[in-house]
Amino acid sequence: MSVETAAANAEDYGTTASGSSFYAAMRILPRAQRDAMFLIYSFCRQVDDIADSHGPRDERLAALQQWRDDIDALYRGNPPPRLKDYVASVKSFGLKREDFLAIVDGMEMDVPQDIRAPDMATLDLYCDRVASAVGRLSVRVFGLPEEDGVLLAHHLGRALQLTNILRDVDEDAGLGRLYLPREMLLHAGITSNDPQRVIAERNLPKVCLPLADRAKKHFEKADDIMKRNSRRAVRAPRIMSKYYRAILDLLIIRGFATPREPVRVGKMQKIGILLRYAFI
Known part of the structure; x- marks a missing residue:
């Protein structure tokens, strides 16, 4: 249900690996829905690869603009070759x-410059674009009612x-990026926006734990929405939700002080999530 979440998840295990929660969640869908979701994922992966590449920034900006032009052409009824397969799904599911x-x-x-300590409003906009926008496409495929779908x-x-930001704080710092919000950093007494300096700060847990609490509240509100909708319509997002909530719980248990060992949901726990929410 999210561009970077689906991308990062599939990067961990491979999009066709049986261990991928994204792949597992999508495989339980009927054929037309499954095909649409993998097209959405493919689009997300391709634009994400442009943003994360090491090419010159102006070339990456141009490549992203070409994707905008191609999307416009798709919706004008003249899809370029790389988007021809999207026509049926756009029409069938009303993708916007x-x-x-x-x-x-x-x-x-x-792309113009790496994100470093954005303010809360900018971070929320970033989350909306790279995650919730993917969700808005996805809930149409899953068949949720419009209002609850947008809320979910x-x-x-x-x-x-x-959760991704909290899990990948060290990895992102290695790329020169810092997604932790400026207000929370300043509240914890951290004035630098240099990623490598920030991740070494003793007070970093005072930033990460409140952000984890914010993520938990979003999980809880998402759960409330899924509970009042058809179990069939929310099977796939529920699997993704439970998997990522397990990651968040592991991060909180591990803590955010250095050294931070990577966390990973165990194979049996992943199988348990899939069995409970896909089949039972």
Whole structure:
């Protein structure tokens, strides 16, 4: 249900590996829905790869603009070759042009310069574009009612993306990026926005734990929305939610002080999530 969440999740295990929660969640869908979701994922992966590449920034900006032009052509009824397979899914599920464009806009936020200690409003906009916009496409495929679908995309997208940020704080710092919000850093007495300096700060847990609490509240609101909707319609997002909530719980148990060992959901726990929410 999120651009970078789905991307990071599939990067961990491979998009076709049986261990991928994204792959597992999508495989339980009927064929037309499954095909649409993998097309959405493919789009997300391609624009994410542009943003994360080491090419010159102006070339990456141009490549993202070409994706915008191609999306516009798709919705004008003249899809370029790389988007011809999207026509049926766009029509069948009412996928919206503005959500595809929002994803590109989100990826572009990292291109002119690396994001470092954004303010809360900018971080929320980033989460909306790279995560909740993917959710808005996805809930249409899953068949949720419009209002609850948009709400679920809002809360679950943010929950997944904040979990990603907390999980990948050291990895992102290695790329020169820092997604922890400026207000929380300053509240913890951290004035630097240099990623390597920030991740070594003794007070970093005072930033990460409140952000984890924010993610938990989004998970809880997403759970409330899924509980009042058809179990069949929310099977896939529920699997993703439970998997990422397990990651968040492991991060909180581990703590955010150095040294920070990577966390990973165990194979049996992943199988348990899949069995409980896909089949039982």
